[in-house]
Amino acid sequence: MKVLFLFETPLPDFTTHPALPEELLVMAALPQVTAIHALSPAALISGSTSLPTQLQIPFKLHQHRFSWPVGAIFYYLTWLGLLFFGRRLCRRYHFDLIQAESPHLSGLAALLLTRRYRLPFITEYRVNYPALLNFRYGPIIGGWLTLVFHTFSLFVFSRSALVAANSATLASWLKHRHPHLRVAYYHPGIKPPPITPLVSSRRNLDFLGRLHPDKGPDLFLQLISLHQTWFRAHRCHFRLAGIGPLYPQLIQYCQVHQLTDLVTFVGYVDRWTFLSQTYLLINTTLVSPALEMALIEAAALGIPSVAFGSKSMPETVISGQTGFLVPVYNLDRLFAHCRQLLTDPQLYLRFSEAAKIHAQDYTFAGQVKKLQAIYKVVYA
Structure with missing residues (x-):
């Protein structure tokens, strides 16, 4: 055919x-x-x-x-x-x-x-x-x-x-x-390669997607800026993987708000290699998609996600089991759930195991x- x-x-x-x-x-x-x-x-x-x-x-x-x-x-x-x-x-x-x-x-x-x-x-x-x-x-x-x-x-x-x-x-x-x-x-x-997640004392909270307005990378940086004192105290680092028209504006935002030591722009990279160093994936897409492949790719490696969304979208996160979905633009709840997963190792482990099981439906x-x-x- x-x-x-x-x-x-x-x-x-x-x-x-x-x-x-x-x-x-x-x-x-x-x-x-x-x-x-x-x-x-x-x-x-x-x-x-x-x-x-x-x-x-x-x-x-x-x-x-x-x-x-x-x-x-x-x-x-x-x-x-x-x-x-x-x-x-x-x-x-x-x-x-x-x-x-x-x-x-x-x-x-x-x-x-x-x-x-x-x-x-x-x-x-x-x-x-x-x-x-x-x-x-x-x-x-x-x-x-x-x-x-x-x-x-x-x-x-x-x-x-x-x-x-x-x-x-x-x-x-x-x-x-x-x-x-x-x-x-x-x-x-998804077809995960045989990658072993890297263990590091620094915990990477990451963004993976196009640097485009509807993906909300500017809100990702606003989240960091609003709570940078807490994030610094808990040895967090933030990486943005992707390219797009907002790149110059995002770089300038980091410079103005003194985030250059907290944030790294890695550009276009292999997704699986990038995720192997991720502790928590943050998704700030403003137009709730039914499917967000980056979230299920992270789940396959046992990485919980915190994302904008509703009860049913994106379906690649089961809120309260493999990660959390919060209303669009609600940075306070986004931070609250990030803090919850960063400070509760047992909750993180439970979400991590559930994420791996959920990912089996997307092979x-x-x-x-x-x-x-x-x-x-x-x-x-």
Whole structure:
């Protein structure tokens, strides 16, 4: 089976960049999948319309990228590029299935391509879009955009062979909202390498994610600044792993608030190596995701987490058992739970053991089986 996967966001060069989209690795693990072709824009300002260059890499993966202008307007027109270059690829490779990263951009291109070439397509649903739109545009404009998004998404969903959510939470929500749809879920899963957590007298409280406004790294630093006296007295250190547009602003904040001895920016690093030195993971994502893979990766190593969220999201933390979830922006409760885990070794140990057990529900092998079941439904 040959699959065309459409991405509206730019992908790194698979031949030089280690961060492959991990859902492609799940697909590549299926024996019936003989080839996966990933089509995406490249973040280049260019009007070139030449056919993207095919890049050969291991694991049956083939990459195709096309030049596309940057900017918000052009981002929402990405479906045109996916449609144009996708037609060329469909004629050349004769795919058996198309998968789309989202319902609103790549999903539209997938719908039009499958109509033309009579193929089934799967639409993925990975983001808590209502929360994201409200965060970015406010409740009034965000509410209107959410209505438009749901209307358009339903149009694409109803024509998909199946809707693949990235979590049990989103799958349940979709089934409740649209009971007539075929809905299942899978995600990249976790495959921890044989790493032994490092023992150190200094306890690292860490942030792992993009340095982007919706990830809340500025609130992570505010937490440190507000309670730096206590953290210093308890030999705590803080690390931020990730890159993004807020980096200069965050560096300046540390300098102004005299946090440079408490905080280290490590940039882009191997996640597992980074987590092997983590004592407690703090997640300040402002748009509560249903799935936050960094939290379950930490759990696999027995690292509890304290995160912004609600009772059900993110599902990768069981509040009160593997970590704590606190309301967004509530830095007082965030600190209170961090202090609780830092000063109660028995509680930390209990959470650590529960986290390892919880992580067993998110294994890579388990997600391969879920995706295999999805393909069986599509071709039943």
